[in-house]
Amino acid sequence: MRLIKDxxxxxxxxxxxxxxxxxLGELLESILVGRTERHLALELERRxxxxxxxxxxxxxxxxxxxxAGRPGHLPTDRRVEEGDFLTICLGADYRGYRCQVGRTFVIGPSPADWQVELYDAVFxxxxxxxxxxxxxxxxxxxxRVTRQVLAAAGFGDALEPCTGHGVGLEIDEDPRLTPSAMGKLDACVPVTVEPGVHLPGRGGVRIDDTLVVRPEADGGPELLTITTKELLAL
Structure with a gap:
């Protein structure tokens, strides 16, 4: 009963x-270089x-x-620099219901080739x-379908144990989208899809949306988080 939302x-x-x-959109319009991870996180929560x-x-x-790209990273006093990947993942609690969005950006005039390759694979x-x-x-x-894409791109060794999960009264609840998960999706079940790749010492990419499962006759999955997934250079 809890899985399916009214x-x-x-x-x-x-x-x-x-x-x-x-x-998130408002933060991206501000100057980011030189500011710490911790400062940016506090500003997002205030907004x-x-x-x-x-x-x-x-x-x-x-x-x-x-x-960048590390799941569950706690912000530090590390300052944003040109050439960085910058991963942001935030969520809002509204009347007890929780939703999340995550995006990765490049700081500077243009991304490096390796950054484009990695971003395109995760996207x-x-x-x-x-x-x-x-x-x-x-x-x-x-x-499985998310993992197949990343493995084919050569990032199979960097895959995480979970592709996504349910949201609602908690930010992390059933169902679990994992290789061993049992069960099938129902309509009106909200879940995240959040594959990511983190390359130690270099950074990485995460892209995270919250969606509601809908049948194809109703237009397919309903996207609740619409911030652009284009690789923006900020």
Whole structure:
């Protein structure tokens, strides 16, 4: 009963996604170089509350340079520098319902070739996972299609144990999109799709969306977090 959300619950999740997108979009319009991960995380959480969130859905992730792409990274006093990957993952708590969005950017005039290659691979994997979110699809199949894309691109050794998970009253709840997960998706189940690759000493990429499972007849998965997934150079 908890997995499947009703219209009112999905409406709250939709608003939570809008608040997270808004806070992230505003931050990207500011100067980032020279500011610390910790400072940026605090600013994002303040913006969430300013726009109507009850608070952050979880500790905000801001990860720059060699920290980028690391899951669950706790912000440090490391300053953002030109040439960095910058990963941001935040979520809003709205009326008890929690939604998350994660994006990776490049700091400076243009990305390096290796950054473009890695970003394109993670983006393709995330898109494959999003497109697989249909009623009746096995949890493990959603995980598998994302992993296949990254493995084919040569990043199989860097894959994480979980491609995504359910959201709602908690930011991390059932279902789990993992290789061993049992069960199939139902309509009106909100989940994340968040593949990532972290290369030690270099950084990495994470792209994270929250979506609601919908049948193809209703347009397919409903995307709740709409911040652009284009590789922006900031």
């Amino acid at each position: 219209d009112e619950e999905i409406s709250s999740l939709r608003i939570a996604g809008e608040l997270a997108d808004q806070a 969430l509350v300013d726009h109507g969130a009850d608070g952050p859905a979880f500790p905000t992730v801001v990860a720059a340079g060699p920290h 393709a994997a995330q898109r494959a996972g999003r497109e697989a979110l249909l009623p009746g699809r096995a949890y493990r199949d959603v995980d």
